[in-house]
Amino acid sequence: MQDQPSSEPARWGDLTTRIVSGLAIAVVGIAAIWAGGPWFEMLAIFVAGLMIWELWSMIDPDRPVPALILGVLTSTLVSGQLTIDTSPGLLLFLIVPAIGFALSRRMGLMFAIYALGIQLAAWGLASFRNELGLVWIVWIVGIVVISDVFGYFAGRTLGGPKFWPRISPKKTWSGTIAGWVGAACLAFIFMISTDAGPMLILLSVLTCFAGQMGDIAESALKRRVGVKDSSDLIPGHGGVLDRFDALLGATLFMLAVTVLSYFTGLSF
Template sequence: MNTPAPQPAKWDDLTVRLISSGAMVFVGAIGVILGGVWFQMLAVFVTAVMVWELWMMIRPDEPTKGMLLTALVASVMSGQLAGGSLWGMVLFLVVPVIGASQLKTEIKTFFIFALGIQLAGWGLVHFRMDYGFFWLLWLMSVVIVTDIFGYFAGKALGGPKFWPKISPKKTWSGTVAGWIGAALVGFLFTLFTNAGLWIILISMVLSFAGQMGDIAESALKRRMGVKDSSTLIPGHGGLFDRFDALLGASLFLIVVADIFDVPGVVW
């Protein structure tokens, strides 16, 4: 008589995830607090690694080209953050164009994601420089709390899937819980900053933008037939897996901060 294989417990990965998350939060917090060149170096490293993970998901058989693109990303990002002009942002097209030219398939996929990753990394650094520590802390807090609320609510409550064809683990309960957590972060920031109550709504929209970043990366992984972007972080996969939501939030915030004048919010 065959004995059914034991099913993994619902919370089996929690300990590993917490340890890895703690280490990432510690390193990230140091970079955010110090700001300046320290945060820039952290952003350059993370951005370059994520582009490498993107390449390896598409062409795992050509790791050398992936490493060359990684070095090129680091070079372009470093130059831009050291004093690049607005016109100089055209340099962000260098890696997407060169990488895409080396591919026979998924050309648009690499181009779009590589460009988005670089712009998001650039946006985070400039948001820290232009608006200071507390507003970058707000941004990161929204993303982190969204993930935490979504993880525990999704595990505990389950229910209908948010987008089963793209992200089979993401539930509506976890998604809505993430919005609630983001609203709480926004409310907390109204208590000790000069932001009005609009920051609560913006926090919820920012939370959704982060979730869409997560969804976009999930769609990419399903398209490439991989579970994780890499195996760099125990319990989390790769840096792209961990920071996909932050990328989505950063791209959204670039639009909000640079194009729209939101009433009641003083950046």
């Protein structure tokens, strides 16, 4: 789900910067995923706080103080929830959305919904690492990464019809479908390496699509507020939200699948 091809220099002009920044992110991410426990939790907590800071800064850039306060409060609440590890404690995640909604001068509901999703995704991702172990957190992250890589190169090489031009005018169907193919290929690798059944292929493609919708949702938000990137923290990638919007969507989808599985007894 990537850009339409244009001239050769424009098409690949940002590739070097993206690769260097991407490698730096990968090193930190892989180390935290491998270590697990408090190390991965700290990364999830830190990134969640940065996302909330970026979210407020996009919506209300003239008031930086609430952005900092809400970012720190988010990290505190996610950290606390991971410590107490009780389902009723998830109600604490309503605090930041409620405060943001009350303080906002515009798009308060948008902030509240997005902030709730960010907190749930950060908590969910850390919980998946703790409860499901290394293999399946690698699967979730791998789905997002391979979708992005396949989509980037297929979209910029093949181009073609745009996926949702009103929301994200540079995304193409070729990149979208390439992401699904990449997710299916990764699922096949995990099938032959674990005891997972064929259902994993469908689940992987759906998780990939959820990640793509996370990307689209952030594009819609940026289009609404009139910014190109959520911030300039990551050279070649924009902000933390820009880099991890797909992971937000994929993680929230898997949280929904987990809840559905728990209450219905269905096995995925």
